[in-house]
Amino acid sequence: MPTNPVRKTLVKLLAGAAGMFLFAIFLMPPLYDVFCDITGIGGKTGGPYQVSESGVDMSRTVKVQFVATNNGAMPWEFTPKVFEVTVHPGEPTEAAFFAKNRTSRDMVAQAIPNVTPFNAAEYFHKTECFCFNQQPLEAGAEADLPLVFIVDRDLPTAVKTITLSYTLFDVTDRVNESLAQLN
Amino acid sequence: MAHGPAKGIGRWLFTTNHKDIGTLYLWFSFAMFLLGGFFAMVIRAELFEPGMQIIKPEFFNQMTTMHGLVMVFGAIMPAFVGLANWMIPMMIGAPDMALPRMNNLSFWILPFAFTLLASTLFMEGGAPNFGWTFYAPLSTTYAPDTVNYFIFAMHIMGASSIMGSINIIATILNMRAPGMTLMKMPMFVWTWLITAFLLIAVMPVLAGAVTMMLMDINFGTSFFNAAGGGDPVLFQHVFWFFGHPEVYIIILPAFGVISHIIPTFSRKPLFGYSSMVYATASIAFLSFIVWAHHMFLVGMPIGGELYFMYATMLIAVPTAAKVFNWISTMFRGSLTFETPMLFAIAFVILFTIGGLTGVMVAIAPADVQYHDSYFVVAHFHYVMVAGAVFSGTAAVYYWLPKWCGNMYNESMAKVQFWVSFIGFNVTFFPQHFLGLAGMPRRYADYALQFSDWNMVSSIGAFTYGASQLLFLYIVIQAIKSGKPVRDPKVWEGAEGLEWTLPTPVPYHTFSTPPEVK
Numbered sequence: 229m230p231t232n233p234v235r236k237t238l239v240k241l242l243a244g245a246a247g248m249f250l251f252a253i254f255l256m257p258p259l260y261d262v263f264c265d266i267t268g269i270g271g272k273t274g275g276p277y278q279v280s281e282s283g284v285d286m287s288r289t290v291k292v293q294f295v296a297t298n299n300g301a302m303p304w305e306f307t308p309k310v311f312e313v314t315v316h317p318g319e320p321t322e323a324a325f326f327a328k329n330r331t332s333r334d335m336v337a338q339a340i341p342n343v344t345p346f347n348a349a350e351y352f353h354k355t356e357c358f359c360f361n362q363q364p365l366e367a368g369a370e371a372d373l374p375l376v377f378i379v380d381r382d383l384p385t386a387v388k389t390i391t392l393s394y395t396l397f398d399v400t401d402r403v404n405e406s407l408a409q410l411n
Numbered sequence: 412m413a414h415g416p417a418k419g420i421g422r423w424l425f426t427t428n429h430k431d432i433g434t435l436y437l438w439f440s441f442a443m444f445l446l447g448g449f450f451a452m453v454i455r456a457e458l459f460e461p462g463m464q465i466i467k468p469e470f471f472n473q474m475t476t477m478h479g480l481v482m483v484f485g486a487i488m489p490a491f492v493g494l495a496n497w498m499i500p501m502m503i504g505a506p507d508m509a510l511p512r513m514n515n516l517s518f519w520i521l522p523f524a525f526t527l528l529a530s531t532l533f534m535e536g537g538a539p540n541f542g543w544t545f546y547a548p549l550s551t552t553y554a555p556d557t558v559n560y561f562i563f564a565m566h567i568m569g570a571s572s573i574m575g576s577i578n579i580i581a582t583i584l585n586m587r588a589p590g591m592t593l594m595k596m597p598m599f600v601w602t603w604l605i606t607a608f609l610l611i612a613v614m615p616v617l618a619g620a621v622t623m624m625l626m627d628i629n630f631g632t633s634f635f636n637a638a639g640g641g642d643p644v645l646f647q648h649v650f651w652f653f654g655h656p657e658v659y660i661i662i663l664p665a666f667g668v669i670s671h672i673i674p675t676f677s678r679k680p681l682f683g684y685s686s687m688v689y690a691t692a693s694i695a696f697l698s699f700i701v702w703a704h705h706m707f708l709v710g711m712p713i714g715g716e717l718y719f720m721y722a723t724m725l726i727a728v729p730t731a732a733k734v735f736n737w738i739s740t741m742f743r744g745s746l747t748f749e750t751p752m753l754f755a756i757a758f759v760i761l762f763t764i765g766g767l768t769g770v771m772v773a774i775a776p777a778d779v780q781y782h783d784s785y786f787v788v789a790h791f792h793y794v795m796v797a798g799a800v801f802s803g804t805a806a807v808y809y810w811l812p813k814w815c816g817n818m819y820n821e822s823m824a825k826v827q828f829w830v831s832f833i834g835f836n837v838t839f840f841p842q843h844f845l846g847l848a849g850m851p852r853r854y855a856d857y858a859l860q861f862s863d864w865n866m867v868s869s870i871g872a873f874t875y876g877a878s879q880l881l882f883l884y885i886v887i888q889a890i891k892s893g894k895p896v897r898d899p900k901v902w903e904g905a906e907g908l909e910w911t912l913p914t915p916v917p918y919h920t921f922s923t924p925p926e927v928k
Contacts, residue, residue: 234509237581245573245615252619252649257634260645299639340640346710397639 276360277353277378284318285381292379295393296325302398303331304365309372318381320355325394327363328370336364336403339373339394348390351380362399416918424519427511428918429496430814435518436493437807441883443485443525444800448876450478455838455872458865461857471855472540473532479543480561483661484568485525487795490803491664492575495603497814499579501909501916502597504588504925509581517574524567531557542853544654547635547646551627558628562621569614576607576614583607588908590927594688597907598681601688602667605695609656609663612699617653620646644709651702659698662762662794663691665802666733669755671907672809673737676752677744678904683736690729690736697726707778716775723773727766734763749902750824754805757832758798765793768843783853786846792839804831804882811886812901816915817893823885831878837871 292315294308305328315321329335339359343349354360358373365371379390416422416431426432453474457465466474496514500507508514531538536555539545550558583604587596596604623634623646633639635646674681681687704723707716737759746752768790772781781787812818841864846852850861857865900910908927912920 233585234581237584238510238577241577241580241611245577245611247615248612249615249619249622252616252652253622256616256619256649256652257623257641257645260642260648264642342637395637395639 276357277355283381284316286316288385289314289316290379290383290387291389292321292323292377293389293391294323294325295391297393297395299395299397302337302396304329304335304337304396305370306394306396315379317379317383320376320378323375323377325358325373325375326370327365327373327396329365329367332367333400334364334366335398335400336362338362338397338399340397342393342395344391344393345387348383348387351383351387352390352392353378353380359394362403364403425515427507427515429500429508429511429514430916430918432508432514432518433493433495433497434814436489436496439518439521440486440488440490440493443481443489444879445883446529447478447481447486448879450474450481451872452876454478455869457855458857459869460866461859461862463856466855468855469537469540472542472853473538475853476539476542476545477528477532480528480539481525482795483543483657484565485521487661487799487803488572489521491603491606491661491799492572492579494599494664494668494803494806494810495575495579498810498909499582499600499603500586501912501920502600502907503583503586503591504908504921504927505582505586506919506921506924508578509586510578513574514578517571517578520567521571524564524571527560527567528564531555531560534560544650545624546650547624547627547643551624551635554628559625562625565621566618569618572610572614576610579603579607580611588921588924588927594685595927597667598670598684598687599664599667602663602670602691605691606660606663609660609695609698613653613656613660616649617657620649620653623649644706647706647709648703651705652699654705655702656695656698658791658794659694661799663695665758665799666691668802668806668809669737669758672751672755672805673740673759674906675809675902675904676747676749676755677741679740679744680906681736682739682742683732686732687736690732693729694726697722697729701726704773704775704778707775708782720773720775724770727770730766734759734766745904749808750819750821750828751805751809753825753828753832754801754808757828758801758805761793761797761801761835765790765798768793781846783851784846785842785850785852788852789839789842789846792842796839797835801831801835807886809902811889812893812896813909813912813914813916815890815893816896817889818896819885819889819893823881823888827878827881827885830881831875834871834873834875834878838868838875839871841865841868841871 291312293312294310296306296308298304298306305326307326309324309326313321313323325339327337341354341357341359343352354375354377356374356376358375363371363373377392416428417425423431423435426435453466454471457463457471457474496508499505528538534557536557539550539555539558539561541549541554541558545561583596583600623632626632627634627636627641633641635641635643637643670681670687701719701723703711703715704719707719711719741756748756768786772778772787772790808819808824845861845864845868848861850857896914899912899914901914902910908921908925909916911925
């Protein structure tokens with residue numbers, strides 16, 4: 229039987245260890261996200277962008293490349309309609325991705341964007357994007373997924389090429405679960 | 412009332428005696444040292460010549476990974492926990508550890524952890540192959556299925572370390588003999604107290620990292636998966652937030668050992684005791700705020716690079732204070748060069764070399780060249796092997812006669828020292844050249860211009876490996892048939908409570924606490 233002061237030490241140290249475990253799982257990832265938000269590293273893009281009238285910078289061009297990836301077991305066909313466009317900073321540009329549900333069941337997908345190089349992420353704005361919503365497709369159906377983006381006029385001049393990547397996730401089960409909860 | 416040890420295997424399975432558990436830890440760690448060493452021999456045999464001779468590249472990756480994991484978590488850490496178990500109660504005048512049954516548990520889950528880890532070698536898909544740093548997504552998306560065994564092994568091992576640390580802190584804070592204030596504690600006790608706090612702070616972070624991996628792999632979360640809104644770089648931050656304090660967890664108890672051996676064989680008290688304590692504490696504190704110097708190439712903002720560079724260089728200051736203190740202890744002392752002292756002096760020299768290459772890799776712009784090259788391999792083997800392993804060997808030679816009452820064979824031990832000293836340097840010094848010339852680490856093959864130094868390095872590695880078998884022989888021979896020692900002090904210059912006990916140390920000691928003045 230540990231004597232009382234030993235038990236006190238034991239309880240404190242165990243609590244400390246448990247606290248550090250929780251810190252690692254529940255605090256480090258959000259802290260890291262906040263840090264990346266503030267500094268703009270990490271390649272994450274923001275939500276819908278409000279257009280401000282600042283005109284188009286005709287003096288230079290930026291190449292924007294599109295990449296489409298399926299996550300893990302996602303069976304859809306998913307590809308950019310155009311793989312590369314050249315735009316002027318400040319100019320709203322439309323692009324589209326093609327998606328086809330090749331399975332025999334109705335499915336819902338969610339696309340997650342990422343921008344490379346990371347210092348371009350905060351200058352890459354999307355006014356419309358299919359990634360803001362989930363994309364339902366019936367069995368065998370296909371769709372063009374639209375996207376309107378503006379490359380900010382303040383984009384560092386060193387950046388000549390921006391790669392926008394989308395990864396498509398199967399979220400059918402999660403959507404069905406939340407529907408089941410509503411009913 | 413005091414009684415002797417139980418008979419048979421039950422003595423070891425159910426023991427709550429700190430000396431028995433210390434012995435178990437030491438033998439376990441030596442077994443792991445031989446296993447990890449065997450993996451290293453496979454690596455060096457494959458790298459003896461360019462081209463693929465002995466093993467396949469996939470297996471080579473498993474070997475580098477398992478070598479790192481087994482050596483760090485199976486050999487070095489348990490070795491120092493074993494020394495702590497043996498020595499701390501005797502050094503502070505306590506009858507045993509504060510939580511003896513937890514002590515038994517924290518040892519006995521270790522063999523399960525490493526059996527689990529080692530069994531992956533025989534499974535489909537093979538052992539973990541993503542390096543001991545297990546960076547995501549290599550260890551998540553692209554890992555073999557056996558990664559789950561690895562994760563559970565890490566969890567068990569972490570639980571063992573945390574329990575061991577709690578025990579050590581509870582013992583030191585509550586069970587010191589009357590009159591032994593904190594600033595009268597022997598250095599080994601001090602360094603372990605600080606190490607134990609480091610362990611409790613960061614082992615749970617490692618557990619968190621592998622738990623997040625487990626969830627990413629099996630439960631569809633995306634902590635480290637960019638496609639799901641996570642970030643693989645986050646893994647590196649979490650890992651090194653654990654990993655950098657971890658390297659001090661390994662080296663601080665080694666500092667403690669050296670701080671005992673050098674005064675004994677210099678026949679002078681340790682120079683600058685209180686500065687040693689403060690230096691140890693500052694190193695421990697700084698270890699928490701420098702982790703990203705392992706990640707200079709992930710694309711950090713320039714401000715971050717500069718901060719981590721300067722903060723890292725700052726660690727050289729308290730570390731240098733310790734090195735100067737050891738040198739000052741030897742200065743004008745009556746030196747004799749028994750084997751523990753030889754290992755201790757080699758430690759000071761080689762650890763300083765490893766420390767200086769550490770300052771080199773800390774320079775962010777230069778690290779672009781050194782990063783992930785053999786220069787880094789040379790650097791951390793100078794601090795891990797010539798640091799931790801040499802000091803562990805020194806500790807065994809130094810305290811073994813006290814433990815078992817028999818002296819080891821001094822001339823054979825000196826041979827063992829010189830063979831391992833030469834073998835070590837022949838192995839790792841050329842790796843500095845290889846790294847500077849651009850040879851990357853973790854590859855099963857290399858370009859032809861690296862052939863000569865790799866062959867030299869492999870020959871050194873086989874020599875060093877053989878010297879460890881000699882070490883095993885010397886220890887067994889001392890225990891079985893060494894010359895009996897009955898002098899409580901064993902070494903003429905030894906000071907401290909543990910040397911007031913009879914030699915060999917009885918099974919139960921300090922049942923009534925000694926008075927410290």
